[in-house]
Amino acid sequence: MTTNPLTVLPLRAARWSATHPWRAIAAWLSFVVLAVGLASVVSGVETEDADYRLGESGRADELVLEAGLDRPDSESVLITAGDGDLDREAAERAAARIAGGMAGLEGVDAVAAPQWSPDGTALLVAVQLARDGEVDVDPLREVTAAAQAAEPGLEIRQAGDVSLDEAIDERVGDDLAAAEGISVPITLVLMLVAFGALIAAGLPVLLAFTSVAATIGIMAPVTHLVPAEGTVTSMIVLIGMAVGVDYSLFYLKREREERAAGRTTLEAVEIAAQTSGHSILVSGGAVIASMTGLFVMGGATFNSLAVGSIIVVAVAVLGSITVLPALLVKLGRWVDRPRVPLLWRLNSRIGRGGLSRRLLGPVVRRPGVALALSGVVVAALAAPALGLRTNAANLETLPASIPEVATMRDLSAAFPAEGAAATVVVRADPAQQDRLSAALADLERRAVATGDYVESGEEAATSADGRTTVLRIGMPYDEADERVNEALRELRTDLVPAAFDGLEAETAVGGGAAENLDYLDRQSDRLPLVIGFVLLLTFLMMLATFRSVPIALLSTALNLASVGVSFGFMVLVFQHGWGADLLDFDTPGFVIDWLPLFVLVVLIGLSMDYHVFVVSRIREHLDAGLPARLAVQRGIADTAGVVTSAAAVMVSVFAIFATLSMLEMKMMGVGLSAAILLDATIIRLVMLPAALVLLGDRAWWPRRPAGSPHAVTGARPAPSLVRR
Known part of the structure; x- marks a missing residue:
């Protein structure tokens, strides 16, 4: 036993x-x-903003929160022309109506004076919401709708922290409901075909x-x-x-x-x-x-x-x-x-393996040629991964079909200071306030002079105790622009130290763009550790399971091939826009930063499902005494139907996510479904058997096949469940 x-x-x-x-x-x-x-x-606990803090941006956020200078939630109303040129008088009437209607609403702390865009094509009404408790923005929407009804020649739209979050949550919920509703019947159909x-x-x-x-x-x-x-x-x-x-x-x-x-x-x-x-x-x-x-x-x-x-x-x-x-x-x-x-x-x-035997025949007869050709195909599909570019999710990665998203995009375009920005936080002795104010003014001048920053029009805010001051400097780029990270690095390493030289002060550069930069830096530092950890752990598991160094190494290599194909497809689709119209999305030009790592670990884990199943069956035949070549051919033929069905389920479920509106789900669905489809066909039906046939009995070193005189009968494990 x-x-x-x-x-x-x-x-x-x-x-x-x-x-x-x-x-x-x-x-x-x-x-x-x-x-x-x-x-x-038991009520669940969701992550909070503080859970995402890291690096210098995390320290900046902490200083701002301690000083009570954190920016409260806000809503913005954007007024533009409905058709043709903007009627400035009508826009100002609408802005006055909106400001007056929202000023007295519950949950509204302040309504800023209407602000014209630099080119005069848009008027903005910014509304600051209360800091404490959740604010119901429906009354604000009613004011916006009334203003639109009163000025039909204008286009008046509202979006902000609360309304945008609500719209995204609603869309995510709709997407998940659609995915669950579709995945179950599709999976059931596939199982009907399988059984x-x-x-x-x-x-x-x-x-x-x-x-x-x-x-x-x-x-x-x-x-x-x-x-x-x-x-x-x-x-x-x-x-x-x-x-x-x-x-x-x-x-x-x-x-x-x-x-x-x-x-x-x-x-x-x-x-x-x-x-x-x-x-x-x-x-x-x-x-x-x-x-x-x-x-x-x-x-x-x-x-x-x-x-x-x-x-x-x-x-x-x-x-x-x-x-x-x-x-x-x-x-x-x-x-x-x-x-x-x-x-x-x-x-x-x-029957078992009926369709795979035609493919396996030439692979087993010419394993070297099969391995070389399949390797070229896999390498070609994985090659685009060398140009992989990652960035944090932003407005550009949200579905444009969400009205609030479209409004925020237009708002950022009309008011550049409302786009990417850097928040400079300074903690110093209140006695240095005059020198500190001069240093901040000098910093803003230096930053704007580089061309990478624009004046935000906001005064620096100082805490009640005078110890902490916050200056927000806008950028003329959206957050996905590669120049944002370069500008932030220059601000941190050159501009801030030069402006505050001689002052005894703690400085930190934060804000949304800086958080993205710190995340990318952390991912770059730790990604090699994660990849090494995952590959080593799976290698050791394969080694412990099959007691074979070559099998463990081959498993690792094939997993890396699958990951390369997945990354290659994500680059082709989401960076270069292949199939963007088919999947109904706007190409962001990058892959969302957390997805490559997550896809890597998921793919390595899931691809081991049928890999272990296939190799275990080959091992059974070897232990029964079959020659290595025949054991490989029969083992893969025996399991081909199961592998095909299993892969079909995975591909179908993941492909459903590729049809959802949220871009993170699309990227994950495309990356996983494409890689598993190729993994279950070219990699497991061609590369794996070709490599095992070429290695022969050496594939199982140092544990040799046990051998058995029952090979010709296809002996199976002896039953012992029923005691006789």
């Missing part, structure tokens, strides 16, 4: 579940209901759905330890549906295969536990190991995404090795009912 814990654990779990099916099913249902109930009794029977098709979807629901419930109390980032629910749905369906698919396919070979249901469940259950544990461990790399990067976003992803994978693994065997035992051969006649016949006619 094997002593490998990765085999013993799923075997024991399957044995208990199979012999106590109703208890196992009841336990799983109780777990899911309890987990979902947690979300209704040809309704019950067999429904089980993986049901397990994935309950795993996602349970995880969302569990996250409620967990957020008190690790606050939840706004996109974590999307990640849980994305990854939970993919791995939940795949794990069930691996298990169910093997159980049906063994029953078709004449095994009883109990025997088939045990063999599935020994083989597919083992692969599920290793695959789940690989995903979890990859996700832990996000903790190395740190920060609110990555910590939250890592926790959510790890929990949903662990829950999916738990369900696959407990409740799934119980359901299979209770259903027995009813799992193949009711059959969908056409799909059932098609599934039976194709």
